[in-house]
Amino acid sequence: AQSVTQLDSHVSVSEGTPVLLRCNYSSSYSPSLFWYVQHPNKGLQLLLKYTSAATLVKGINGFEAEFKKSETSFHLTKPSAHMSDAAEYFCVVSGDYGGATNKLIFGTGTLLAVQP
Amino acid sequence: GAGVSQSPRYKVAKRGQDVALRCDPISGHVSLFWYQQALGQGPEFLTYFQNEAQLDKSGLPSDRFFAERPEGSVSTLKIQRTQQEDSAVYLCASSSSRGLFFGPGTRLTVL
DSSP, rough: EEEEEESSSEEETTTSOEEEEEEEEEOOOOOOOOEEEEEETSSEEEEEOSSSOSSSEEEEEEEEEEGGGGTTEEEEEEEOOOOGGGGEEEEEEEOOOOOOOOEEEEEEEEEEEEEO | OSOEEEEOOEEEOTOOOOEEEEEOOOOTOOEEEEEEEOSSSEEEEEEEETEEEEEEEEEOSSSTEEEOOSSOOOOEEEEEEEOOGEEEEEEEEEETTEEEEEOEEEEEEEE
């Protein structure tokens, strides 16, 4: 069965400094992995997805993530945080069916705070 | 509209009441999912439709939960005899080859 573990429930950074949100996955086969962002009172928005093409995936708003099979990790990074990045971030793995459009399994989320 | 819409956005129910939550997916999207997000948690899968067929309902927590999509577009999630533990945000999502798109959710509070 697939699962993801987000290692930090809260991360606080200063504006303009790098962001690192950590995620480890467990999967019995090559997984599809995603990062979603959830702003207060707004719907979940897809940041980026990995589907076994390039291991470094670029997403929206300057975010990127690197798939490392040897470490079973898919950490999310951004070189310079902006105040508007403050939100909850979810690492997600696709479920039993595989593929980008099927059942998703969410991590417990990391709340990112950005200090001025 | 351009995105997935859900109604109502907020629902307060007394314990024991029945509720119905509506999802309007993006036009033309074949696949539709319902997720439940409890406070402070990530969303958890409830059920999945492909057109009008409910292909997976393994995430429904009890037989009080029922979902339907009779014409393959709008879907309704019904919860009978609501309990306090049903309080959560219920998210609907529809998908295409471009990915999965979530609605804003319905926040259900059971008193």
